[in-house]
Each structure stands twice: as C-alpha cells, then as structure tokens.
Amino acid sequence: THPGWERAGDALERVYPFPDYSAAVGFVMRVALAAERRDHHPDLLLSWGKVKVSWSTHDAGGITGLDTEMAALCDRLSAG
Amino acid sequence: THPGWERAGDALERVYPFPDYSAAVGFVMRVALAAERRDHHPDLLLSWGKVKVSWSTHDAGGITGLDTEMAALCDRLSAG
Numbered sequence: 107t108h109p110g111w112e113r114a115g116d117a118l119e120r121v122y123p124f125p126d127y128s129a130a131v132g133f134v135m136r137v138a139l140a141a142e143r144r145d146h147h148p149d150l151l152l153s154w155g156k157v158k159v160s161w162s163t164h165d166a167g168g169i170t171g172l173d174t175e176m177a178a179l180c181d182r183l184s185a186g
Numbered sequence: 187t188h189p190g191w192e193r194a195g196d197a198l199e200r201v202y203p204f205p206d207y208s209a210a211v212g213f214v215m216r217v218a219l220a221a222e223r224r225d226h227h228p229d230l231l232l233s234w235g236k237v238k239v240s241w242s243t244h245d246a247g248g249i250t251g252l253d254t255e256m257a258a259l260c261d262r263l264s265a266g
Contacts, residue, residue, distance in 0.1 A: 149231060151231045152218070152231075152232070
C-alpha cells in the first residue's frame with residue numbers, strides 16, 4: 107500500500123486536505139481528467155477543504171495494479 | 187422537502203444519474219461554482235454515471251432555507 111492510503115473494504119482510499127474550496131475543486135478536476143484519460147474512474151467526495159479519493163476495480167472485485175498506479179498519480183497531482 | 191431529495195441524518199440528499207462521466211463532471215463543476223458564489227458548499231460524491239449531492243448547514247446543525255434553495259438550484263443545473 108502507498109503511504110497515506112488505506113484499504114476500506116475492497117477499495118483504496120485517501121483523504122487530501124486543501125486550504126480552500128478552489129484548491130479542492132482544482133484537484134477533483136485534475137483527477138477527473140486523468141480518470142477519463144485512463145478510462146478508470148474513482149469515487150471522489152468533494153467537501154469544503156478536503157477530497158476523499160477511492161479507487162477500486164469493480165470488474166475484478168477489488169484493488170488492482172491500475173488502482174495503485176492511479177493512487178500514486180493522485181499523490182503527484184495533489185502536490186501541484 | 188423537494189421532490190427527489192431525501193433527508194439523511196441532518197442533510198438533504200439527492201443522487202443524479204448521468205449518461206457518462208463527462209456529464210457528471212460538468213454537473214459537479216456547475217454546482218461547485220454555484221456553491222462558491224453563495225459561499226455554501228455541499229458534499230459532492232462523483233462516481234461514474236452519477237453524482238450524490240448532500241446539503242447541510244453545519245453551523246445550524248441541520249437543514250436550513252439556504253439548503254433547500256441550493257437543492258432547487260441543483261435541480262435546475264442538472265436539467266442542463
């Protein structure tokens with residue numbers, strides 16, 4: 107498992123804090139674009155000041171290599 | 187309560203289905219912009235093909251007039 111990520115059921119989850127709504131929305135958009143590019147889409151929970159990302163491969167019934175790859179990509183995107 | 191919306195704890199929730207990810211992301215962005223304009227921010231859960239919106243006024247400990255107003259605005263935004 108990547109640092110900062112936790113297993114929750116059959117998904118890989120991480121909560122990212124952000125200083126304001128604009129930063130959180132920007133992150134959601136960047137993850138959404140990456141998700142569309144790879145045709146692999148997470149659950150994204152956008153609240154004020156934080157975003158929870160949840161990756162799972164439903165067809166495989168759990169976490170795959172693609173999920174951990176996308177998790178690492180989220181970490182890079184969250185760093186700006 | 188507005189049609190299609192349900193109380194869940196101290197929040198007002200609705201799930202909107204969308205035909206694809208692009209449409210769901212577009213809706214999230216429109217709601218996010220409206221939320222920022224009114225400085226009142228929902229929980230938005232973006233998944234493939236659907237978005238769950240949850241409104242609550244945490245300072246007031248429940249659902250206020252502003253929440254029902256924003257819920258109606260979401261209905262208008264979801265209609266295109």
